[in-house]
Amino acid sequence: MKKLNKPKFGVPKxxxxxxAISKTGTPKIGLPKMGLPKIGMRMIKSGIAVFLxxxxxxxxxxxxxxxxxxxxxLWCIQPYVETSLKKALQRTIGTLTGAFFGLLVxxxxxxxxxxxPRYDLLQYAMISLMIIPIIYTTVLLRKQDASYFxxxxxxxxxxxxxxxxxxxxxxxxxxxxxxxxxVIGMLVxxxxxxxxxxRDLLFISGLDDTLLFTGDxxxxxxxxxxxxxxxxxxxxxxxxxxxPASLIESMQEVHLKLPVIAMDGAVLYDISRKQxxxxxxxxxxxxxxxxxxxxxxxxxxxxxxxxxxMLVIYHQDFQNPAEQEIHDSLxxxxxxxxxxxxxxxxxxxxxxxxxxxxxxxxxxxQELEQNGLKQSLRIISYPSTDFxxxxxxxxxxxxxxxxNMIHYLQASLNCTQTITFGSxxxxxxxxxxxxxxxLVVKQIKKLYEVPLLSFPPKRKLRL
Numbered sequence: 347m348k349k350l351n352k353p354k355f356g357v358p359k360x361x362x363x364x365x366a367i368s369k370t371g372t373p374k375i376g377l378p379k380m381g382l383p384k385i386g387m388r389m390i391k392s393g394i395a396v397f398l399x400x401x402x403x404x405x406x407x408x409x410x411x412x413x414x415x416x417x418x419x420l421w422c423i424q425p426y427v428e429t430s431l432k433k434a435l436q437r438t439i440g441t442l443t444g445a446f447f448g449l450l451v452x453x454x455x456x457x458x459x460x461x462x463p464r465y466d467l468l469q470y471a472m473i474s475l476m477i478i479p480i481i482y483t484t485v486l487l488r489k490q491d492a493s494y495f496x497x498x499x500x501x502x503x504x505x506x507x508x509x510x511x512x513x514x515x516x517x518x519x520x521x522x523x524x525x526x527x528x529v530i531g532m533l534v535x536x537x538x539x540x541x542x543x544x545r546d547l548l549f550i551s552g553l554d555d556t557l558l559f560t561g562d563x564x565x566x567x568x569x570x571x572x573x574x575x576x577x578x579x580x581x582x583x584x585x586x587x588x589x590p591a592s593l594i595e596s597m598q599e600v601h602l603k604l605p606v607i608a609m610d611g612a613v614l615y616d617i618s619r620k621q622x623x624x625x626x627x628x629x630x631x632x633x634x635x636x637x638x639x640x641x642x643x644x645x646x647x648x649x650x651x652x653x654x655x656m657l658v659i660y661h662q663d664f665q666n667p668a669e670q671e672i673h674d675s676l677x678x679x680x681x682x683x684x685x686x687x688x689x690x691x692x693x694x695x696x697x698x699x700x701x702x703x704x705x706x707x708x709x710x711x712q713e714l715e716q717n718g719l720k721q722s723l724r725i726i727s728y729p730s731t732d733f734x735x736x737x738x739x740x741x742x743x744x745x746x747x748x749x750n751m752i753h754y755l756q757a758s759l760n761c762t763q764t765i766t767f768g769s770x771x772x773x774x775x776x777x778x779x780x781x782x783x784x785l786v787v788k789q790i791k792k793l794y795e796v797p798l799l800s801f802p803p804k805r806k807l808r809l
Contacts, residue, residue: 349692353621359674384569388423395419402526410523418527423535425570428577430535434528439487440495441524447480447496448503449517471505497760499524537752541795545579548761549790550607553586553593555769556778557786562596568787574602580794581761583607583767585748589650589657590615591681610726610740611697611748613652613753621655626746627694628723634689636719636741638698643710648672648699649689658683668701668733698741704729707737714741765793 396416403412421437424430446609451473459465480500484493499520507516551557557564564572575581585594586606594617595610605616605623614624628636640647641662649660664670668707677684689695700710711727714720724742756764764784767786768774778785 347789356456365560388425391534391537392423394421395530398530398534399527402530410519410526412523414520414523415527415530419531419534420525422528422531425574429517430532434532436489436492437485437495437524437528437720440490440492441481441499441521443483443487443492443496444501445503445517445521447483448500449514451476451500451504452514452517471499476500476504541797542576543579544794544796545581546762547581547793548756548759548764549580549582549794550585550755550764550766551582551786551790552716552768552774553584553588553596556594556767557584558783560735564597564600565783567784569599571787575794576601576603577793580790581759582790583755585611585752585766589682590617591657591679593617594681604759607748607755609650609697609753610742610746611751612742612746613752622652624751625652625760626743627652627696628698628741628748629694630689630692630741632722633693633695633698636698636714636723637689638712639717639719640698640710643713645700645702645706645710650699651689651693652696653693656683657681658685660685660687660689662686662688666702666736668730668736671733696742697746700739701730701736702739703734704735705735707739711739729753765790 396419399412399415399419400678402415403410418437422430422434424433439604454472455461459469477497477500480496484490484496485756503517503520557568567778572582581604582596583602583604583606584593587610588596588608590606590608590613590748593606593615597617602617603615607613608615612626615621617621637647637649644665646665648669651660653657661669661673661684664673673684676682700707702710707727711725714725717726719741722744724744724746725739726742727739728738730736730738752764752766765776767776767778767789769778771777776786776789
């Protein structure tokens with residue numbers, strides 16, 4: 347067997363089986379295209395904020411040093427308003443601490459050393475030793491991240507401007523210029539054009555080939571925009587064929603508040619509480635009958651069970667290298683537990699998984715259908731993107747589907763409309779065909795934040 351690469355999470359990269367792809371009239375977003383990164387809002391806000399510093403500088407009669415205001419502005423322009431507040435506080439504490447100790451050194455130099463060149467070495471020693479109480483002060487204030495700025499402000503005062511005609515004025519100017527920059531930065535960063543927020547909408551996106559195109563992590567833009575909309579109250583979640591463990595590892599920097607639909611609609615999982623809120627299971631008796639039939643055809647079966655909010659995977663001796671590699675690559679995961687044993691009596695399974703050569707999987711799927719199991723179970727098969735010439739076969743509860751779980755989630759949230767994104771024609775409101783990892787997030791933002799003058803009438807969107 348030729349291995350292309352190690353399997354990721356034991357699931358295909360496509361969210362839905364390739365065999366399910368059909369040509370229908372659902373909206374398609376874009377075609378494959380390469381291009382340079384777009385200019386983001388943070389860049390635009392940074393330029394505007396720097397210009398505003400110049401305007402304030404002119405209004406003040408060109409007093410102070412606009413350079414320090416601009417440094418503070420650029421430091422405060424951050425992706426999240428919460429981060430901007432944190433950075434502003436950091437800069438403020440650093441500036442005030444450095445200015446206080448700088449003023450102290452100026453007073454000692456002016457009244458005690460009297461600016462006498464004979465005491466230059468003593469002055470340098472005093473300045474150097476003063477670094478210690480400056481850093482220690484930030485530790486006492488539990489603001490260690492401000493220590494660098496405290497030292498920079500202090501040294502800018504006592505090294506560059508201590509011999510000025512009026513160093514006291516520079517201390518005041520340094521503080522006021524920095525505070526002006528902080529205020530401008532905070533105002534610009536928090537400014538948004540007036541919009542109406544569609545909190546009555548439920549946005550559900552697929553993962554592979556929808557939010558993720560390159561690698562297994564979201565782009566920086568998508569992470570920032572998703573987190574901002576979720577924090578603002580947008581109802582956004584994920585529906586995927588992956589297990590919750592696989593989804594968590596890819597979306598760990600996104601602060602999802604809603605439960606996610608995983609295992610192709612078999613489970614509804616709360617990431618924050620690490621709980622399965624709803625599960626479609628296969629009864630113990632039906633699981634045993636199905637597994638016995640599969641083993642009688644010469645296959646090994648991974649039996650996925652949720653036990654006290656943990657995913658436990660029971661298995662027997664492996665029949666091919668793909669099974670072994672999936673086990674070895676995922677065995678150490680804290681979100682999965684592989685056990686070499688039969689299914690304990692009385693436990694229901696969430697889904698069964700078989701991986702083998704494609705021709706054998708197709709034959710097994712046909713045998714299952716002829717045996718009548720397809721009438722009471724949902725059985726799907728699709729090619730593996732991780733193992734050349736291999737395919738997966740998965741068996742779920744008959745009612746386990748993304749559509750059923752979406753309806754359940756929508757009802758629990760009292761949302762009037764649901765908008766879905768995916769890579770399969772005919773299954774979603776928006777079908778993604780462009781290799782752009784930010785496309786889904788841009789469309790969600792466009793639908794969620796509607797300009798006041800163009801707020802559309804509410805209408806029911808079909809799934």
